[in-house]
Amino acid sequence: MSVAQEAVRRADPVARAQRRAALARWVRPALLLVFVVVFLIPVYVLVVTSFKPLSEADPSQAWNLPKVWTTEAWSVAWEKLQPGIVNSVLLAVPGSVISAVLGSMNGYVLSKWRFPGADLVFTLFLFGMFIPYQGVMIPLVQLMVNLGDALGVQLYGGIPGLTLAHVVYGIPICTLIFRNYYVTIPDELVEASRVDGAGMLRTFRSIILPVSGPAFAVVVIWQFTSMWNDFLFAVFLTAPSSWPTTVMLNNIAGAQTVPYSQQMAAAILASIPTMVVYVLLGRFFMRGLMAGALKG
């Protein structure tokens, strides 16, 4: 091919577009793969370190694979973290179910059985989603103490109080998710049920609840994840015997005496429940994330 022909070919817009497209076909996946590697770097270090014996678990060997693989660190970490995991389960399982029930009732009323001022109530709920919880923490501790005294139960320091706090501050997001889900159910269905003489609860049970499965999944996953991962409420509201996983993990990891391999194994153990939920039900997890951002 002569130089002139080559120049013509280069100038040819169609060929240029094709070359570009071919380039884009390779460049995009290549860049994405680079980012995958970058994103997985911390995971690699966590996993390999957790399987190392004490002699190898040192930052200077962070990038090496274990010369000797051992699960010794895992069993020690499990022993240390286990009470926290039990507490977290006792918190997150009932807590997320209660949140979903409340959210579903609120969402139903605010979308299908509205009262005057329902929009204002909804907007005031929404602000509750964005408040930094630091802003209520100091009086919350006081309120928990007083409320516990008044009711004759121990709220401050224990799991019930922590669950109560998570459920209450979860109301806004749970209501939002259910409301946005119920808005898509045709009003005519609810109207028809009304005309047939069904009351609010009856309509809720027979028309709304049977189709609420996906919204329940989204809310339960969302609340479970945030209760499991929370640290702020836990450090303010719980005593050592009720510490959930995050607080225990932070104490294990903060201690200079705990070997790195055990810290890393504990960090992985603490993340397994939410990771399992994410892998199995990622679709619903995504929807929860989006609900926080995109209204309607």
Added chain:
Amino acid sequence: MRRVRRWLPGLLLVSPSIVAIAVFVYGLLGWNFKVAMSDRHDEISEGSFVGLENFTGIWDQERWGISVRHAIVFTVVFVGGALVLGWFLAFLMEKGIRGEGGFRAIYLFPMAISFIATGVVWRWLMNSGTGEQAVGLNSLFSHLGLDFLQWQWFRDPDWGMAAMAVPAIWQMSGYVMALFLAGFRGVPDELRESARVDGCGEWQVYRYIVLPMLRPVTLSALIILGHISLKVFDLIVAVSGKQIITDVPAVFMWTAVFDSHDPAKGATIAAYIVLSVAVFVIPYLVWNARKGNRS
């Protein structure tokens, strides 16, 4: 009367939540401001009203100035970084790519893990040793021949907080990617096609058609990242504990309550955190509500 009977059950069903939000959100916010405006500097005294004394007095404390500066540096780097990286990942994926589900799953999984757990490994990776003592990421850089990238990470006296933003970007940019990807997909193909027919190049299509339509998503992402950033707490505690070198208002508040036992000071810091978030969240919610009413 019949109309009241129509909506009253609904109100009753929601009323427990209304009471809970009224007390736990608005009541406690008000209570916090009351404590912040009192001289309750220990846990025994009742405290009397002192107006805005604590709010002005705190600026005389060196530590407060440091923690505010840290929060600003962190916010700028974190919000900017997560926004750019998230947008870029979405941009690479927007036209559909083989294995998209897999890529998305990997970029998003850090969202499912607590900052406390990821802090364990990031503290290790961001070890401050350089040169001969390089470990963690610094040693990775030296293996790759990128020695000039070595630095002290969060122990850097001036820009340590920028390093603190790295794990946060890692954690949140997948989320931003998902938001932008939804935004990209929301641009109708016909719109792009007609712009191309009108003679727009790909870049112009992007600049004049796609970018403007991404504005609402960008705003949502900014609000979410911003409010996470201003109250950042777990991550800092997990990576560096209570060290002054990475102090932020939320950590300062924590030590004010548990170490100095000074509720008034803690409440003042908390009030500042709330205000810093409220100044942009309230306009956003009002704007959102208006938009909702119009449509």
